[in-house]
Amino acid sequence: MAGCRASFWSKRCLRRLLVHVWRAQSYQAWEKMRGTRAKEALRSIIQGSKAHGMLAFAKDEPVGWCSFGPRRDFPVLESIKAYKRNDTSDVWSITCLFIHRKWRGKGLSRSLLKASMETMKKHGVKIVEGYPVTTTKNGRRLSSSMAWTGPLNIFEELGFKKVQSTNPLKPLVRLELK
Numbered sequence: 001m002a003g004c005r006a007s008f009w010s011k012r013c014l015r016r017l018l019v020h021v022w023r024a025q026s027y028q029a030w031e032k033m034r035g036t037r038a039k040e041a042l043r044s045i046i047q048g049s050k051a052h053g054m055l056a057f058a059k060d061e062p063v064g065w066c067s068f069g070p071r072r073d074f075p076v077l078e079s080i081k082a083y084k085r086n087d088t089s090d091v092w093s094i095t096c097l098f099i100h101r102k103w104r105g106k107g108l109s110r111s112l113l114k115a116s117m118e119t120m121k122k123h124g125v126k127i128v129e130g131y132p133v134t135t136t137k138n139g140r141r142l143s144s145s146m147a148w149t150g151p152l153n154i155f156e157e158l159g160f161k162k163v164q165s166t167n168p169l170k171p172l173v174r175l176e177l178k
Contacts, residue, residue, distance in 0.1 A: 054116045056099075056108055063103040066116040067096040071129070082170035083131060091174070092120055094130040097150035109154050117158070121177045129163075129174040130155050 056064035071093040077083045085091075094116065099108050120128055132152040152171060160173035 052119075054112055054119060056103075056112050058103065062100075064099040064108050064112050065096060066094065066098075066112045068092055068094045068116055068120060068128070077131075080170070082164070082167040083172055085164065085172070091127045091129055092125045094128060095149065097130075097154075109150060110157065113150065113154060113158060117175070117177060125177055127174055127176055129172060130160060132171060132173060134169055134171060 052067070052069040054066045054068075055062055056066075069092060071077060071088045071091045074093055074095055077093065077095075094113070097109055097113060099112070117128060131149045132155045133149055134152050152173070155173045155175075158175070160175045162171045163174045164172040
């Protein structure tokens with residue numbers, strides 16, 4: 001795939017990753033930015049130490065990713081009705097929790113999320129929130145390829161609590177880091 005250094009990233013996940021890391025205002029803004037311009041913007045963000053994330057490796061192979069950062073750095077969240085809040089000034093967000101399909105079901109999501117939380121704690125973060133997936137509109141389990149923000153049960157197992165659920169398919173969970 002053009003522009004992807006880790007061959008396992010699907011175009012959809014790469015697009016979402018870049019939208020989140022690039023801090024796009026919307027997916028429409030991403031569409032205008034995609035390709036070489038997006039790669040240059042991402043490189044600039046990373047080289048400027050403005051990107052936060054955690055990679056999981058199996059030997060030399062990347063197998064997972066967790067993207068996080070100050071909520072204010074992800075303005076697209078304010079365009080999603082289910083995630084609008086007034087108390088976000090000191091909140092950090094977990095915007096992507098992706099595990100390669102060969103590594104799913106092995107506890108890697110939990111480990112990656114825990115490691116990310118420890119890193120945020122070291123940065124002095126007090127409150128972290130996530131936007132986990134639940135089920136489809138007809139109550140079916142969402143396919144793993146669409147669960148790129150992480151499954152709700154993993155967040156709940158690590159102590160996150162639902163603080164807002166204006167849309168049952170888009171809960172907002174938070175955890176106070178101590």
